[in-house]
Amino acid sequence: MPGIRHALGLGALLGFALAVAAPDAAARQGEPPYSLRQNAKLARVLPLAELAPLDAAMRRLEIDTAAAASLGARTKRTAVADPRTVSLTPQRDGVWDSLADGSQLWRVQVRAAGATDLRLAFDRYALPAGATLYVIGADGYYQGPYAADDGHGRFHAPVVPGDTATVELRVPAAAWPLADDALELSRVGAGFRDAFGREPIDLVKLGSPGRSGACNVNVVCPLGAPYGDEIRAVAYYEYFDDVEQGYYICSGTLLNNAARDRRNLFLTAAHCVSRASQAASMVLYWNYQSTQCVVLAAPGGGYFNDNQSGAALRATRPDVDVTLVELDQPPQSDWHVYYAGWDAGGAAPGGTIGIHHPRGDVKKITAGPAPSVSGNCTVASPTAPNTHWRAGPYSQGTTEGGSSGSALFARAGDVGQKRVIGTLSGGNALCQGTEPNAAQDCYGRVAIAWNGTNAAARLRDWLDPAGSGAIALDGLDSTAPTFVPPRHSERPLPPVLRQRPRR
Template sequence: MKGQLIIYILFFLSSLILQGQQEFPEGRALFPAVDSWHEIGIDPLHAEAMRAIDQPKGQPWQFAIPVKVSLNPDNSGFIIRSDNETVWILPVSSKGALSLNLILSPFRLPKGAYIYIYDPEKQVVRGAFTSESTAGTRSLPVLPVPGDRLVLECHFPGNVIPENSIGVSQVAHDFTGFFGPEGIKDYYYGRSDYCEVDLKCSTNQNYLMASRSVVRLIVAGSELCTGVLVNNTGNEYKAYVLTANHCIENDEQAENTIFTFNYKSPWCSGPDVSNMYALTGSLLRAENPDIDFTLVELTQFPSMVYKPYFSGWDITATPPTNTFSMHHPEGDVMKLTIDDNAPISTSYPVSGFLDLGFWRVLRWETGTTEPGSSGGPLFDQNGRLRGTLTGGGATCSDPTNDYFAKLSMMFNVTTVVSSHLRPWLDPAGTGATVAAGRDPYGYNLSRSDTLGGFPATVSGTTDAYSSPGWGFSTGNNSDGLMRYAEYIPFSGTGEIAWLRLRVAASSLLSATDSVRFYIWSGGSQPGPVIASRKLKLGEIKSGQVLEIDFGRNIKVTAPFYAGYSVYYRTPPDQPHPQFAVMHSSPWPT
């Protein structure tokens, strides 16, 4: 008999982990039958007219029409009661919408209450949302679900729904297509123009590190922009995001913005992958329309699995030698834009802005910017932040004349605390003109252990079955094996950050084919599921070192199992595609 290891795990022992997540494992959804829908009633001609608009730069990229409503358990939907809970069901419809999203307000859930939101086909299920999903804010914006119908399912313990605990204040009707044709994930890959370049097409370490600071903004359920995490001189654990003022102008928009981290393709030139790294809500700290900036502080600090990086900055008057930007044009996965030359100091060519308050990029050598890129960072040759995008005329056919608000002017434009950056990014008043970037979890990573499996430096092997058998020893095969688990004999207290596997083969028969990764409790065989995550096989490539997290660090105090289960809609046979992972060389047991 032979033994082999297929998984290696990045594991943290007695480390301080700050969690930041929206969705929690809580209760279960009922998915009741629905025969009546609350219709929002967007005029199809209005949606078509919005779709036909060529949206300019210098403003957020609008993907949905917001509709203000006032829906609550007293006036909408229906109630399901049981012995121990009361459930409010609100079915919502907006004919012709490509997706729908909600802003929940009020959002004051009591302990034990939780919410799910999903489309009727249950392709996307958001939640559970609990009182922990916000940090004291009054509302909760929720990521879109596909199609023109959704169901809001609110569970309350006992037989009473507390007054003013839950309601819907806005429904947004998507007229551009937030999801792809399969309708199962955020599918903006490919929406931007032909000259845009995926980040993974570069190996420059400045680019790769800075990319971890770039976030996509979904503002008030209807608009898309870009922002950047920025460090402060005190290295305080404050998650500041800098963006354009024309993206976030007031407290309500700040509170109802969703911040998406690491939304980028793992490949050069696609494909896109599903993204689960989103935080909701922020507090407005400073804003100034004269220099077009807004600084917000996230109400939750991003978790380690978000891999945040807080960009350093430079507010000296010396122009950069060369620059680069990373941004989300038309909401697409992150794109890289490069100027090999120095920008010039200038004024924005529209009245109402501060004189000489902008960097003008004369011509991009790589890529361009587009609507949705607003608020995107301008980095210098050292990877330090120098400004944020206001607008300009650059396109793929003529990549010239983009304007970035100067970070240096944001520090010195006024002495009003709420209108400049210095009180927030230099809280001790050190007068620093240059600040280093910071990885808030670098210390934790230095204390991590790798458990099980084999290291990344070992390529591994895989065993194909001999005829008349077919398949692989670590994938689907003629023995009917579809699920694999590896026992991890752990003791003590720790947190699992990631599973890593080297993919030997990955291909699909249908768009729904997938693999789900698990952490199970230990014993003589895998016990209850502690955590799981599904990836579609279309998101995985042969030869890939696949890193899987579960949206949060997973605490364990005893032995556990890690593994995966393969799903094919149509069971494959010998001539059909396969999925398998590499394992270590067998050893006698």
């Protein structure tokens, strides 16, 4: 249990200043937390839970030095935070305020001194109807409001900047008193990669989100023009590894299925997520991309605005390094996501495209030649010779830590027609200055992961739930009209009419 001491809370004047500065900070685009609103009259002193401090620069150096010294091809997930155990509940911690409408407001602060950003995990999450939860970080940035249906007994909040975070819970009068098991903050991820770019550049240097290699290509560049739909299917996510006790970044892709029912099936790598606990801890970030082709351009719009938490493990194949999860909730309609198509036929296209988030940076796109069949390049002795595609050297862009789990698409106009054929395990591809190096990566093949010993070890049951016999499928827009395909397994499924959402 961390030491608790009192610190100055958010006074009315500070709350007003932060509220003015926070239009882009509303990650869920809901109304601001009560404590950040103008003229909020609340207790000025908040209890502060002091957690173990962190030397972010040293932690980055330790991890990146170890990675650089490792031999052979590497997986491409990125460590971003260390866990801090805590136990804070509304019943025994924090401070309550009674508001004019009869509702009750609970707040508490946590700090891991030196952390660049924080992730809060609630192992108990059973909010009553009408209650709202916020997590507030530095600079008036907040995530929320979150309600009862945002968690499934547990809830993992998206990242907030700074080394101090405030938890704010508002309980309506009709739901008072609050049940004892309504909420418990149980873990804080102390970040060391500076996800929000708040540290001076000379301190951050390489290895932080937003600072991937100079050869990477933003998806808005000409290379991405034919893949506007597929780009919208890709998200990056953070998750907690409860075995290795760390937070990591990987990428993944939302997939269509033969029922075309917009079931929220998300493809990634097994070396990122292979256990139910890891899937449950996933926090996905959609549409995090630049509006400019310039590599170092800042992302447009809000920062990490489109996010969602939680998933259930559906299938995982460690030999192919492929995992399929189902998101706990559908992405919001105004995020305009896309359900990518896939091809399990096994034919090699004439060229490939990768869409991913290297180092958690804004979304990038990578072009490569025709892939060849190989084993898993990230293990010393592959268990099978044909589980992976060997991709590269790339002609444009590359992959880095954080790209793991991202999809390999068939190039537009080739066999496969922009469908997913693999998911990234890793490799030695990197930037060499402003150009990609001459190394290669390997991607677990969808064609091999299609079959397996049971539904928990293959993709077929989930991507073709009615057993139509389809082995390839086009993508589906989140706003497209529902289409019921003919039940003729000997015929390829027809393409889906696409309706582009208004942006």
